[in-house]
Amino acid sequence: MALVLAASAAAQDVASDTPADAVTQAQETEALAPTEPTPPPPPPAPSRARPDVSSDEGGLWGMSDRAEMDARASGQLERDPALNAYLRDVACRVAATYCGDIRLYVMNRPYFNASMAPNGYMEVWSGLLLRAEDEAQLAFVLGHETVHYAEQHSLEQQRIMRGRANAAMVFSLLASAAGVGVVGDIVYLGTIASFFGFSRENESEADMLGFEHARVAGYDTQAGHTLWTHLIAETQASDNPDVRRMETRASIFRTHPLSADRVEALQERAQSASGGETHRERYRAAIRPFLDDWLRADLRRRDYGQTAIVLDRLAAHGEDVGVVEYYRGEINRIRRGEGDRERAVQHYANAITHPDAPAAAWRELGEYAARDSRNEEAVAYFSAYLERAPNAGDRALVEARVAQLSGGGQ
Numbered sequence: 486m487a488l489v490l491a492a493s494a495a496a497q498d499v500a501s502d503t504p505a506d507a508v509t510q511a512q513e514t515e516a517l518a519p520t521e522p523t524p525p526p527p528p529p530a531p532s533r534a535r536p537d538v539s540s541d542e543g544g545l546w547g548m549s550d551r552a553e554m555d556a557r558a559s560g561q562l563e564r565d566p567a568l569n570a571y572l573r574d575v576a577c578r579v580a581a582t583y584c585g586d587i588r589l590y591v592m593n594r595p596y597f598n599a600s601m602a603p604n605g606y607m608e609v610w611s612g613l614l615l616r617a618e619d620e621a622q623l624a625f626v627l628g629h630e631t632v633h634y635a636e637q638h639s640l641e642q643q644r645i646m647r648g649r650a651n652a653a654m655v656f657s658l659l660a661s662a663a664g665v666g667v668v669g670d671i672v673y674l675g676t677i678a679s680f681f682g683f684s685r686e687n688e689s690e691a692d693m694l695g696f697e698h699a700r701v702a703g704y705d706t707q708a709g710h711t712l713w714t715h716l717i718a719e720t721q722a723s724d725n726p727d728v729r730r731m732e733t734r735a736s737i738f739r740t741h742p743l744s745a746d747r748v749e750a751l752q753e754r755a756q757s758a759s760g761g762e763t764h765r766e767r768y769r770a771a772i773r774p775f776l777d778d779w780l781r782a783d784l785r786r787r788d789y790g791q792t793a794i795v796l797d798r799l800a801a802h803g804e805d806v807g808v809v810e811y812y813r814g815e816i817n818r819i820r821r822g823e824g825d826r827e828r829a830v831q832h833y834a835n836a837i838t839h840p841d842a843p844a845a846a847w848r849e850l851g852e853y854a855a856r857d858s859r860n861e862e863a864v865a866y867f868s869a870y871l872e873r874a875p876n877a878g879d880r881a882l883v884e885a886r887v888a889q890l891s892g893g894g895q
Contacts (some may be wrong), residue, residue: 528584528585529584529585530585531585531586531605532582532583532585532586533586535604542603542637545602545603545604546603546604549602549603549604549606550604550606552602552606553588553590553602553604553606556590556592556606556608557590559592561592561593561594562590562591562592562593563591563592563593563611563775565591565774565775567771568591568771568772568774568775569589569591571771572589572591572609572623572771573587573589575620575623575624575627576589576607576627576631578624578702579624579625579627579628579631579695579698579699579702579704580627580628580631580698581698581701581702583605583631583634583635586605586634587601587605587607587631588605588606588607589607589608589609590606590607590608590609591608591609591610591611591614592608592609592610592611593610593611593778593779593782594610594611594612594782595610595611595612595615595779595782595783595785595786596610596612596613596736597610597612597613597616597716597735597736598610598612598613598736599613599626599627599629599630599736600630600736601630601631601633601634602634603634603637605634607627607630609627611775611779611782612779612783613626614772614775614779615772615776615779615780615783615795615799616712616715616716616719616795616798617712617768618711618712618715618763618765618768618798618801619705619708619763619764619765619768619769620704620763620764620765620767620768621699621704621705621707621708621761621762621763621764622708622709622711622712622763623768624698624699624702624704624708625695625696625699625704625708625709625712626695626712626735627695628694628695628696628697628698628699628702629691629692629695629709629735630691630695631695631698632690632691632694632695632698633683633687633691635694636687636690636691636694685744688735688747689747689750692709692747692750692751693750693751693754695709696709696751696754696755699761700758700760700761703761703762704761704762704763704764705760705761705762705763706754706755706758706759706760706761707755707759708761708763709751709755710748710749710751710752710755713733713735713743713747713748713751714748715794715798716733716735716743717733717743717748718794719733719791719794719795720732720733720791722790722791722793722794723788723790723791724787724788724789724790724791725788728788732744765802769804769805773805776799776805776808777808777843780792780795780796780808780812781812783795784812784815784816784819787819789816789819789820792812792816793813793816796809796812796813796816805841806835806836806839806841807836807837807838807839807840807841807842807843807846808836808841808842808843810832810833810835810836810839810842810846811832811833811836811842811843811845811846813828813832814828814829814830814831814832814833814836814846814849815829817829817832818849826853829849829853830850830853833846833849833850833853834850837850844870844873844874844877845870845874847866847867847869847870847873848866848867848870848879848883850866851863851864851865851866851867851870851883851886854866855886855890860890860891863886863890864887864890864891867883867886867887867890868887870883871883871884871887
């Protein structure tokens with residue numbers, strides 16, 4: 486005991502002899518010392534055990550496993566860790582107790598689509614992310630798909646179809662469509678979706694319960710009916726008269742349309758439970774790095790009326806104007822209708838006044854200037870393009886154009 490007291494007294498003597506500023510400096514150094522990052526918490530356990538392979542549900546899981554393996558190997562899989570982490574976080578917010586079941590894959594496909602298979606494999610397509618205006622709209626869709634999973638709507642539909650004569654044919658299509666490239670991948674997924682297409686009652690239930698999932702998670706209650714209304718407007722804006730005559734679907738694979746009663750039911754529900762946040766800024770920050778690629782892919786669909794609607798919504802809050810104006814120019818350049826040339830030039834000119842304009846806007850202005858024999862102006866635009874895109878794949882060609890327009894080429 487005496488030794489302990491003596492040691493304690495000695496320690497106090499040392500401490501009393503230490504200057505106060507030295508103690509403070511030591512404390513600050515300790516506070517500034519790097520610390521190991523806290524590892525993320527492990528994902529929660531799945532809510533349900535894997536069913537027996539011989540059961541109806543086990544068979545569905547087997548088909549879903551096969552589709553999931555195809556998704557993992559697909560060249561269309563978006564592997565960006567930040568985007569994937571963000572989407573998983575939103576999915577878990579609305580999935581609640583089913584968070585541990587979700588294995589989410591972002592696919593670079595320019596169509597509005599999300600799905601959750603019976604085994605917990607979820608896909609979200611870039612066309613959906615491009616069209617959702619905010620996190621609340623995304624959350625509503627993910628909540629909708631979680632309800633299909635939670636209520637086992639696929640199993641319900643499988644049992645309804647089990648006795649039908651065409652069931653064997655569908656399974657044969659599934660087997661033959663898998664593994665034959667991009668088109669085969671889409672056919673494969675489409676066949677699955679057609680085979681397990683949900684009933685009108687299933688869709689209405691997913692709307693209402695998905696709404697509730699999103700509301701409980703604190704999201705804007707207007708999101709669901711707003712998103713469905715926008716999809717209907719996009720259908721009506723299509724360049725294709727056949728598309729305009731079709732009823733809108735919330736997915737290219739859905740068997741039941743976005744009927745007026747579904748939209749009205751969501752609107753009535755929202756009016757009785759108003760509130761919540763959109764988290765638009767957070768959502769836009771997450772998707773901003775991908776807008777250029779996603780819009781380019783959307784243009785390849787060659788439905789410029791629909792793409793124009795998407796661009797209008799992206800520009801609604803005055804964000805990403807350089808990117809939006811560039812792609813408005815691209816619509817006019819590619820379409821080549823009456824007055825499109827002048828509109829294209831104006832949109833490109835608008836684009837380059839904004840810091841986020843794609844470098845290609847300067848190249849296109851250079852092309853128009855060169856066609857009008859405004860060589861000096863064309864050289865300036867091409868040079869600006871090369872400065873902004875030093876690793877451009879067409880650099881050698883553009884440099885040759887500059888030399889020619891400057892009088893140094895043939």
